[in-house]
Amino acid sequence: MLLSKEEVEHIAMLARLNLSEEEKERYREQLSSILGHVAQLQALNTDDVEPLVSVLAKEMPLREDLPSPGLSLKEATENAPDVKADQFKVPPILDGADE
Amino acid sequence: MSNFLETSLAELQTGLRNRDFSSRELTEFFLNRIDEKDGEIKAFLSLAPKKALKKAEEADKRFASGDENLPPLLGIPLAVKDVLAVEGLPATAGSKILEGFMPPYTSTAVSKLLDAGMIVLGKTNTDEFAMGSSTENSAYFTSRNPWDTSRVPGGSSGGSAASVASQMAPFALGTDTGGSVRQPAAFCGVTGLKPTYGRVSRYGLIAYGSSLDSVGVFGRSAADSAALFSVMAGKDPLDATSLDMPVPEINLNGSTNLKGMKIGVPKEYFVEGIQAAVEEKVREAIKQFESLGAEIIDVQLPHTQYAVPVYYLIAPAEASANLARFDGVRYGLRVENDDVIEMVKESRGAGFGEEVKRRIMLGTYALSSGYYDAYYGQAQKVRTLIQNDFLEVYKTVDMIAAPVAPTTAFKIGMHTDDPLAMYLEDVYTLPANLAGVPGLAFPVGFDQKNLPIGMQLMGRHFEEEKLFHAVHAYQNDTNWHTKSPKV
Numbered sequence: 001m002l003l004s005k006e007e008v009e010h011i012a013m014l015a016r017l018n019l020s021e022e023e024k025e026r027y028r029e030q031l032s033s034i035l036g037h038v039a040q041l042q043a044l045n046t047d048d049v050e051p052l053v054s055v056l057a058k059e060m061p062l063r064e065d066l067p068s069p070g071l072s073l074k075e076a077t078e079n080a081p082d083v084k085a086d087q088f089k090v091p092p093i094l095d096g097a098d099e
Numbered sequence: 100m101s102n103f104l105e106t107s108l109a110e111l112q113t114g115l116r117n118r119d120f121s122s123r124e125l126t127e128f129f130l131n132r133i134d135e136k137d138g139e140i141k142a143f144l145s146l147a148p149k150k151a152l153k154k155a156e157e158a159d160k161r162f163a164s165g166d167e168n169l170p171p172l173l174g175i176p177l178a179v180k181d182v183l184a185v186e187g188l189p190a191t192a193g194s195k196i197l198e199g200f201m202p203p204y205t206s207t208a209v210s211k212l213l214d215a216g217m218i219v220l221g222k223t224n225t226d227e228f229a230m231g232s233s234t235e236n237s238a239y240f241t242s243r244n245p246w247d248t249s250r251v252p253g254g255s256s257g258g259s260a261a262s263v264a265s266q267m268a269p270f271a272l273g274t275d276t277g278g279s280v281r282q283p284a285a286f287c288g289v290t291g292l293k294p295t296y297g298r299v300s301r302y303g304l305i306a307y308g309s310s311l312d313s314v315g316v317f318g319r320s321a322a323d324s325a326a327l328f329s330v331m332a333g334k335d336p337l338d339a340t341s342l343d344m345p346v347p348e349i350n351l352n353g354s355t356n357l358k359g360m361k362i363g364v365p366k367e368y369f370v371e372g373i374q375a376a377v378e379e380k381v382r383e384a385i386k387q388f389e390s391l392g393a394e395i396i397d398v399q400l401p402h403t404q405y406a407v408p409v410y411y412l413i414a415p416a417e418a419s420a421n422l423a424r425f426d427g428v429r430y431g432l433r434v435e436n437d438d439v440i441e442m443v444k445e446s447r448g449a450g451f452g453e454e455v456k457r458r459i460m461l462g463t464y465a466l467s468s469g470y471y472d473a474y475y476g477q478a479q480k481v482r483t484l485i486q487n488d489f490l491e492v493y494k495t496v497d498m499i500a501a502p503v504a505p506t507t508a509f510k511i512g513m514h515t516d517d518p519l520a521m522y523l524e525d526v527y528t529l530p531a532n533l534a535g536v537p538g539l540a541f542p543v544g545f546d547q548k549n550l551p552i553g554m555q556l557m558g559r560h561f562e563e564e565k566l567f568h569a570v571h572a573y574q575n576d577t578n579w580h581t582k583s584p585k586v
Binding site for chain 1 (some may be wrong): 474
């Protein structure tokens, strides 16, 4: 199982990771080796096996939907790298948007 | 100043209540140990000495007040792995991306122990986001094994295990996603519990692999650890995966006879690659369990060999989703860029370390279009087979005895260039996480280099109490758990 550089770049884009050229090459080799190891799973016949999604809960328990106090604005924003008027500030996300 | 090194929890509790010594003395004793030893061991990422001493003085006031309803763990110090949020203390998860992050609330597991009176000394080192088996993936530094400082303490909860082994803390919390409590417990010669999945709330735990993560505890003995487990366990409305199961008050008095208990020994855990001394000491311990009255039965867990590939698809897949939250917006590192996507990519590229990026890449690939069924989907199906192995064996035995790791603690740097070799070290711990069953690791001897050897008992879902009984009986009859490194 050998990954190409293009595949590594595609995965990095999906994962929103900026990688250096050196990292791309290293991950290409290492992920190829790991994928080679995990390929042994393909040899098992699992046609009649259900996937295990959760080890215990057969159904997710629900709680009543009741309002309760959450974090204050200050608490929720005080770890953010950029805050303006109690809101998280990000670069423009629409083309041509002005500040 | 008293010496608290050989003191059990029960003795600490009695001493504090009788006011033979104060919580302040006890807390200062451990803070002084940290001052003396942690320069070499490097178990702690951050310390809270002033807060700890203030809490200790408050505890002493309560002891002096004549109050009859004192919480059970009042005045007892605790170290906390730095993936668990404690309000007012930094939480880095061993990552640069969370440098300076101050959580606005406290995780439920810690909160319950604080309510029971415990005092947090500081936060311990971990592989970044708990991804690793050695603490070498911490973005800050590598912790040292107190038995041989050229070796790793294990991981990812290596700082916690090292802090208890070197007696800088009487207790520490860890987390176990693929062995991260049990393996460092084995490498450092302490007792460590990975509870049943769903037994202890993960609210306030920085998530890694959500179908696998569990919050566990390190102590010097099964009896000590059991007391903390009973407090931490239970349903939490803030964690939908915590289950509403009765939590036993574990009373180990008199649990020194194991008559009627059936212990399975799986042949798949004694195969090529295991260090001779590890096999020898684990088999000796199994004989000891037999002499205590347990019936030893050979069992089979035929899908054990698939645990590594299954885990290293499922855990990275879940990690890639869990770590999507680190986007440079709400918390953590941001690398400024006028383009929002570039800002996110650069922040993540700069903030995450090598192993974290590797697992995010691996997980993203396993979940990506065209590969999902072949990798993630197939891994989930094989996970069913692994769990079925356990359920089948538990029809005939109460618990399973096995080594924790194929070797004793390895040298720092030994596996850093070969991630797959490092993953293969986890072969004996991963199955319990994949099956969701509890595991209790404890020391059973030393190899020729005087490095501790650990063994684990894995029980049925929610049967931690039986594991504690068995290990307590063993520790009542042996003294491996009382050995301490010369640090």
